Amino acid sequence: MNGPREKIVYLPCIYRNTENRKPDYLATVDVDPKSATYCKVIHRLPMPNMNDELHHSGWNACSSCYGDTSKKRNRLILPSLISSRIYIIDVGTDSRAPRLHKTVEPVEMFWKCGLANPHTSHCLGSGQIMISTLGDPLGNGKGGFVLLDGETFEITGNWELPGEAAPFGYDFWYQPRHNVMMSTEWGAPKVLANGFNPADVKAGHYGQRIHVWDWTTHKCVQTLDLGEEGAIPLEIRFLHDPAAAEGYVGCALQGTVFHFSKTLKGDWTAERIIKVPTKKVVGWILPEMPSLITDILISLDDRFLYFSNWLHGDIRQYDITDKRNPHMVGQGKRIPGSPQMLQLSLDGKRLYVTTSLYSAWDKQFYPELIKQGSVMLQIDVDTTKGGLKVNENFLVDFGEEPEGPALAHEVRYPGGDCTSDIWL
Numbered sequence: 001m002n003g004p005r006e007k008i009v010y011l012p013c014i015y016r017n018t019e020n021r022k023p024d025y026l027a028t029v030d031v032d033p034k035s036a037t038y039c040k041v042i043h044r045l046p047m048p049n050m051n052d053e054l055h056h057s058g059w060n061a062c063s064s065c066y067g068d069t070s071k072k073r074n075r076l077i078l079p080s081l082i083s084s085r086i087y088i089i090d091v092g093t094d095s096r097a098p099r100l101h102k103t104v105e106p107v108e109m110f111w112k113c114g115l116a117n118p119h120t121s122h123c124l125g126s127g128q129i130m131i132s133t134l135g136d137p138l139g140n141g142k143g144g145f146v147l148l149d150g151e152t153f154e155i156t157g158n159w160e161l162p163g164e165a166a167p168f169g170y171d172f173w174y175q176p177r178h179n180v181m182m183s184t185e186w187g188a189p190k191v192l193a194n195g196f197n198p199a200d201v202k203a204g205h206y207g208q209r210i211h212v213w214d215w216t217t218h219k220c221v222q223t224l225d226l227g228e229e230g231a232i233p234l235e236i237r238f239l240h241d242p243a244a245a246e247g248y249v250g251c252a253l254q255g256t257v258f259h260f261s262k263t264l265k266g267d268w269t270a271e272r273i274i275k276v277p278t279k280k281v282v283g284w285i286l287p288e289m290p291s292l293i294t295d296i297l298i299s300l301d302d303r304f305l306y307f308s309n310w311l312h313g314d315i316r317q318y319d320i321t322d323k324r325n326p327h328m329v330g331q332g333k334r335i336p337g338s339p340q341m342l343q344l345s346l347d348g349k350r351l352y353v354t355t356s357l358y359s360a361w362d363k364q365f366y367p368e369l370i371k372q373g374s375v376m377l378q379i380d381v382d383t384t385k386g387g388l389k390v391n392e393n394f395l396v397d398f399g400e401e402p403e404g405p406a407l408a409h410e411v412r413y414p415g416g417d418c419t420s421d422i423w424l
Contacts, residue, residue, distance in 0.1 A: 003346045006413045007032040012054035013406040017359035020404035023047045024054040043097045052080035058121025063421040079118035088153045108155045110137040115144045117189045120171045139190030143169025168207035173238045178245045181213040184233040195364045224270045239302045242423040255291035299348045313338040329386025337369045343411035344418045351379040356407035373398040373405025
């Protein structure tokens with residue numbers, strides 16, 4: 001938290017499902033208030049292929065490699081949710097002008113791992129890189145994990161044992177001190193690829209479980225079924241304190257947050273602690289509109305929990321000093337489109353927000369977002385009493401991009417952040 005203030009950020013920008021037939025690209029944005037190019041995109045790195053759907057990114061080295069002087073945070077791992085490619089981006093040679101270092105083609109993942117649709121990337125203390133997946137090469141749900149060599153970036157195989165993959169996959173977080181990893185579930189790629197249909201939930205094509213893995217043996221040792229209230233559990237976060245055996249998961253469909261923790265017996269339990277009420281609507285896909293919690297994060301000091309209600313259009317800040325009884329202390333204002341991906345500055349005082357979730361769902365729920373492009377905003381955070389206020393002097397409008405409006409997604413800092421770094 002005492003690290004230097006962020007001066008640039010990286011964001012994947014997506015053209016899939018827009019009117020622009022262009023490859024996705026990685027944008028570098030200047031966020032230094034003292035810079036002449038403040039709030040400007042200063043570099044764009046286009047990918048060599050179309051329709052990748054760049055989504056979330058990770059690092060070749062993070063805090064799990066702390067103390068290893070041979071490791072440098074100089075490669076950004078950029079999986080493609082739809083094409084199943086993995087791009088390795090060189091951000092070390094020139095952090096303000098990233099370049100493509102290597103492309104891992106989908107056939108490598110298909111043949112070596114039997115997996116597809118990569119999502120979350122974390123580096124491991126071993127120096128390897130692990131990426132969760134949503135499905136198999138046929139588009140069925142399959143929650144497995146791909147391992148990359150941290151030096152060559154070759155796929156070395158699966159992390160999970162044969163036959164141990166979960167029915168669905170999405171996000172994961174590991175905690176070696178408690179010999180555990182937790183993973184979550186979105187849905188089968190073949191049903192979510194082009195939009196959302198509530199009937200697919202009833203048909204069992206979306207998940208509602210947290211999977212508990214033994215970190216040493218790589219076996220799934222427990223499954224926590226969250227029920228209908230926990231349908232579509234997406235981002236999962238342990239507390240940053242490596243000794244803590246608890247954390248939170250945001251569940252999209254019912255607008256709920258569950259707290260999970262280790263019991264005295266040594267197994268794990270989960271309980272709902274937050275529910276955002278639905279809104280009654282007319283002429284929509286359902287008679288009541290859920291908030292659709294799509295991203296959550298925890299401040300580095302483990303004091304505040306943040307999440308975005310993508311359909312209701314707001315951001316919420318909760319004081320989690322009492323971990324099982326959070327209380328809301330801040331709420332952001334509405335913007336065109338809706339707040340989605342969140343990233344917090346290391347000191348906890350600036351919350352960056354982008355508005356695109358996933359191009360197929362953007363197109364369905366916010367059609368104007370496809371036409372006008374997404375934005376990045378900055379929210380000023382009161383870290384003493386709690387509270388959120390939009391910084392009216394900060395706006396990055398991806399609707400004004402040279403190649404046409406783009407959908408900017410996740411935010412990453414060169415120096416690490418609240419959602420990429422795991423401490424051992």
